[in-house]
Every structure is written in C-alpha cells, then in structure tokens.
Amino acid sequence: ASALTSQLALGRDIESAFRSAKKFVWEAMKAAYPVGQGHGPLNQMWRLPKNAED
Numbered sequence: 001a002s003a004l005t006s007q008l009a010l011g012r013d014i015e016s017a018f019r020s021a022k023k024f025v026w027e028a029m030k031a032a033y034p035v036g037q038g039h040g041p042l043n044q045m046w047r048l049p050k051n052a053e054d
Contacts, residue, residue: 003024007017031043 003021004017007020008014012020028042033041033043
C-alpha cells in the first residue's frame with residue numbers, strides 16, 4: 001500500500017503507479033534476506049548498490 005501511495009504522491013496515474021509499485025514489491029521480495037524458513041524480510045533497498053564503491 002505504501003509503495004502505491006508513494007507513486008500516486010509523485011503524480012503518476014493509477015495504472016502506472018500500480019505497475020511501478022508492483023515491480024518494487026516484487027523486486028524487494030526477490031532480494032529478501034534468506035532468514036529461517038519461508039519468506040524472509042523484504043529488502044526494500046534492493047535498488048542500492050551492494051557496496052559503497054559501486
């Protein structure tokens with residue numbers, strides 16, 4: 001919900017805001033930390049470089 005709300009706050013129309021929010025959440029799920037069993041915590045910083053030198 002917050003991903004969608006942030007896209008709408010940027011002035012995007014509902015359709016493109018939804019697509020962008022869905023991609024963000026999907027990528028955060030793919031980059032989740034492998035902790036325990038099942039789904040780990042989302043990595044909402046997946047767009048940032050792996051280290052400061054990138």
